[in-house]
């Protein structure tokens with residue numbers, strides 16, 4: 001038979017081993033994995049010396065379309081994802097307008113996304129005060145899970161997202177437990193962080209260090225513990241987003257060991273940018289929870305290397321440059337969110353695998369296998385026969401410097417500009433289609449397809 005693509009001679013990262021084998025692809029699927037595939041193919045890729053692995057599944061991305069497309073749109077955001085070695089992502093229910101909190105707003109998202117994605121995509125629904133009765137319709141329309149904020153969020157703009165109160169958190173969990181769905185939680189104690197922020201601003205303490213001090217470690221840990229308790233009595237499955245402290249990881253690990261259905265993610269910036277560097281970089285590196293001190297960062301690294309972190313995600317949360325600027329250098333006034341989704345794979349492969357010796361099979365679980373399993377993306381997350389051919393090539397000997405002009409974001413800003421990375425994503429295939437090549441850039445039309453929560457088959461609505 002004639003294959004569409006054969007990837008030859010790479011170090012292929014399988015579930016539990018790395019093997020030098022060829023991969024044959026047809027109809028978007030992996031058809032054969034063998035040494036020396038000789039059958040003809042329309043496209044033969046020489047992967048010698050490179051790692052061939054499943055593409056990243058970035059389970060935490062904020063595409064701000066519709067409503068705030070000037071912050072980040074599907075075309076620009078997913079170009080960046082493809083260039084960074086991501087082949088699927090899940091879009092957060094906030095930062096677009098309206099926020100994705102009911103059937104109508106989800107339909108607007110689906111409509112806006114249609115035909116504009118270079119990689120495959122799914123959606124989260126939001127849990128906010130007042131939408132308990134909309135959770136089921138969101139499930140029926142195909143959301144992959146739900147997200148809520150325990151810290152303060154949102155603006156006064158109509159239909160923007162809102163953080164939960166404890167009533168909504170508890171009864172939202174009860175409802176989602178009935179629906180069998182996962183609730184993602186941004187865990188920070190809003191009362192304490194808001195009061196500390198107000199106090200800091202009142203006394204004119206508005207530097208990066210002051211901002212970080214207004215969101216201390218214990219405010220993350222406290223929120224994690226409260227959510228775990230609510231989940232233990234409601235039976236809701238939880239996933240904690242962007243965990244920034246070892247103590248929070250430890251609380252979640254204890255709950256897992258006690259039998260709770262709970263997972264957690266962290267993001268490259270918590271491992272690669274310290275609080276001191278935040279002070280030097282300024283607003284571009286502002287996020288919440290804030291970047292932590294070097295000692296905390298070391299502890300977080302040790303948790304990652306011990307296998308206690310389930311997923312790596314970007315929390316790509318972009319905005320226009322003017323929102324990252326304060327004329328009075330007031331760190332509390334600028335947007336909290338880091339543009340980073342183009343440098344998940346290379347940055348963390350460099351830091352975790354090349355510099356710290358994390359086995360590449362474990363790395364692949366963090367970026368692909370675990371998110372696929374957690375969110376039931378059944379055709380994805382692994383290089384295996386019959387899986388989608390969502391495949392990336394990573395050259396471990398190609399170093400490069402991140403330059404502004406190479407970023408595909410709507411606004412090419414990133415705390416990583418100028419950073420040298422000791423490996424490079426050279427090709428990205430989505431269901432067998434080459435969508436990015438390091439020498440050619442983004443290739444062809446946006447071919448990304450929607451992934452819905454139909455658990456038996458992936459339904460494609462395009």
Ligand SMILES: NC(=O)N[C@H]1NC(=O)NC1=O
Pocket residue numbers: 062094095153186286287288289315317336337338
């Ligand atoms: N609204 C929004 O994107 N918030 C994100 N930004 C960030 O730094 N943390 C978040 O949760």
Ligand SMILES: [Zn+2]
Pocket residue numbers: 060062092315316317
């Ligand atoms: Zn986020």
